[in-house]
Amino acid sequence: MQKFRISFFFLLVLVASVPSHAASVFEGKTITVIVGYKPGGGYDRYARLIAKHLPKYIPGKPGVIVQNMPGASSVIAANHLFSVAKPDGLTFGTFNNATVVAQLIKVEGVRFDLAKFSWLGSAASDAVILTVRSDVPYRSAGDLRKAKQFVIGTTGPGSSTHDFPALLKEFAGFDFKLVPGYSSSADVMLAVERKEVDGRAGSFDSIKPFIDRGLVRPILRNRTTAPGIEKLPVDEDLATSQNGKIVMAVNAVPTQIYRPFVAPPATPKDVMKILRDAFANALKDKELLAEAEKGKMTIDYTSPEDALKVVAEVLSQSPDIVQELTKHIKFGD
């Protein structure tokens, strides 16, 4: 009986100490958030916003700092998080959501496996839309399909400004004339205003101010939706072949986890639980939401499990689809 009590006591102490062990991991320490882009860009702003409010939800209230590791459209940061960063819960990071496609089409230099990361989740999803200048006579997707050599400005293969219309051209019978080479998506917008090009695709969040201003009109979207554009036709529905539909889907699906946050693989489960909960709670935090609202940053939480499902869906494509994808999609910015 005595032995039982003693061992029970020890078991109790053991069980009680486990969460406090995990908690003590963060006490007095600093968490580093690695961003795959330079300061000021979208990924950086989300990281800094989260870094600001995360400590409230982590026992031990650690400091959180942001480090920028730009390069190769964030492949450098992803590689770093996969093999160099220590899996002790004190480092996590964010990078381009399209890296999952990069992994699928085996882009040279990719040395990570998104399925193996310890996911915190995604902070936002992003719809990709195609817009045309308001004075253009086409009002619907059906109309646009009849247009001949409709000029769309892009920043080059690898960006959503290019790939979305490129796939529409290839698989949905749109007669687009793609004009790549603009230095940024904002420059494409200027070209639209200048009547040098007539349409622009890209992230809904960044195009929204111009829709509100009345410069452009949205025509199509990808499968990810957002308030205001739910009724737009989806590109996949307009695909003329099954393959086309799948290729578009594979290209679109990562935008559901547009702002992914991951920790290095094999970060201990108990530590990950704290980080995951903190991440989810921070994204519900009133102050964070207020700041995000002011900065026009959508917050749209995806759980780590759902994020992994997205990753699995993309990575499980057949070799035929991968081949088809490689023909039309490049990885880049």
Add this chain to the structure above:
Amino acid sequence: MKALVSSRFILSFAAACIAGYALYASLHWSFKTALFPRVIGIPLLMLALIEMALSIWGVEREREGHAVDFELTTTVEPALARKRTLVIFAWILGFLVLILAVGFPLAVPIFVFAYLRIAGREPLTLSIVLTLVSWIFIEGVFDRFLHIPFPDGWILGLWR
């Protein structure tokens, strides 16, 4: 023979090689991707070859060929100048090696101290003070305040 190893020849030869490589690489690309590299590479190659030839056989008049740029000091005698040049390049490379070995934050104070004492033969107190100043900058401003990521360096990487 001297002309062949003259720096003028080497530089123009390097330019020709760069042009040659660019043209070679462009063979694998589609027309659009290859156009500008070729439009730039072909004249580059031709002009580099001309400069190569001129550096061996041409005569350079006093005021000719002098660029809108500064010129290296001529007040120091050539042999000493060459030695000092090699030494400073060695230090510069050494700084890089030091950064690779122990990481930026440690490399800076070590380098500053080493240069001041060895190359500069500066007094000990001054060297220590200046080393501290440099350390405050790299550690205080760039590491702690700006959070610039500095990789660990080979030696520390092995140890951790």
Add this chain to the structure above:
Amino acid sequence: MLDTFIQGLFAVFQWQTFLVMLLGIFLGFWVGLLPGLGGTTTLALMLPFIYKMSPVEAFAFLLGMHSVVSTTGDITSVLFGIPGEGTTAATILDGHAMAKKGEAGRALGAALMSSLIGALIGAFALALSIPIVRPLVLTFGAPELFMLAVVGVAFISSLSGEGGRALLRGILAGLLGLLFALVGQDPQAGVQRFTFGQLYLWNGLDLVPVLVGLFAIPEIVDLAVRGTSIAGELPQENLSKGVWTGVKDTFVHLGLTVRCSLVGTFIGIMPGLGGGVAQWIAYGHAVQSARDSEERTGFGRGDVRGVLGPGAANNSKEGGSLIPTIAFGVPGSSSMAILLGAFFLQGISPGPDMLDKHLVLTFSMVWTMVVANIITVAVSLFFLNYLAKLTLIRGPVLIPFVLFFSFIGAYTSNNHLGDLAVLLAFGFFGYLMIRCGWPRAPLVLGFVLGRIAENNFYISTIRYGSAWVGRPLVLMLISLTVIVLFFPLIRSKWQESTKGETQ
């Protein structure tokens, strides 16, 4: 309009706004001065702090900081030959050369005063152009931007130096620069060009490591060889007198200063041309202003006009690049892109509203740039003398610090060791170029213009076929290119004929 203009001025002088502006100026002063602290990066880091401020305060802070960076960046360029920012490299050529002749004070005075004039002209251009800016920017499409890049490249003939051999080397340097600009992913097919499998090179070579390598490293080598202080063994002019000489120089050459400010403003207005271009074209123009070949060879060796031109242009372009940012929401440079984020944070959508509903804010931004620069220059003039004395420090003490700042300046481009590799590669290459009499300015010009030329060429051709060549502006720019290209020739022929006449 006029009363909104005055309103903007009063808005800046509200004590809260004025205070945050002073804070911004203080920050900007150090950011410009210290290599490694990039103006763009710091702007990004300051964004979280403006949440609680009103729009006028927020922009007084951010612009107060940003407009000062180009001014103090010139100081580091002149004194140590390190480009503190990517936009202040051209000042090194003559500014640092003057420092080496013991004329650091004069160079600093000239740099600061021309910066002030440039900033004023840029700010007022912003204010005055408000009615015409939209049609102006909308008229310049890809074909015109391509031709502007070509005009820029044509300046190589002026930046090369005297004689056929110099021109040959200048063209070689320019072509090399153009080629280096193509490293990275090509926007037409998404193919990686010249990247040798290195992830670091996917987005191309960054401007700052290339500039720091090309300019700072050879200066360090030369300093080590000389074994003296930067100012050398030459008799020291009274350094404080020197500063005022430099200030006066700005007014002696006022025409040049104003012209270069206008060039800078114009280039700033054109979105997509980027921040590095204006100073080099201004420098090329300054060289062109030399009256004869004798004077022209003085450039690169300490002609004060080589400081005035870039000094003015790199400040005026700030006012210029605000214009497309405010009027269209299209950033004229990478720092403007950050500023755009600030607009959204404040809940403002840049666009026609800024010239209409938010006009007071726009004018307050103009006044911020004016006031911030006046304050900075006035304050700096006081201790320029002490700064100039830094050129008297022994070489061996200075060298490790100059090297440290060169390395960290390059490294903070991408926080990647590749930055250091680029630094050293271009450092060595720059040294060789100087040894062999190859001018470096054309290389930089080719490097900053290469992508702009290629991208806009393809946009023009794909969009317009061959019809773009016939556009009126394009034809004008083609003639301008020819003039710029043959300018040295035209000038010497004209001088010969006038000499003949007087005989």
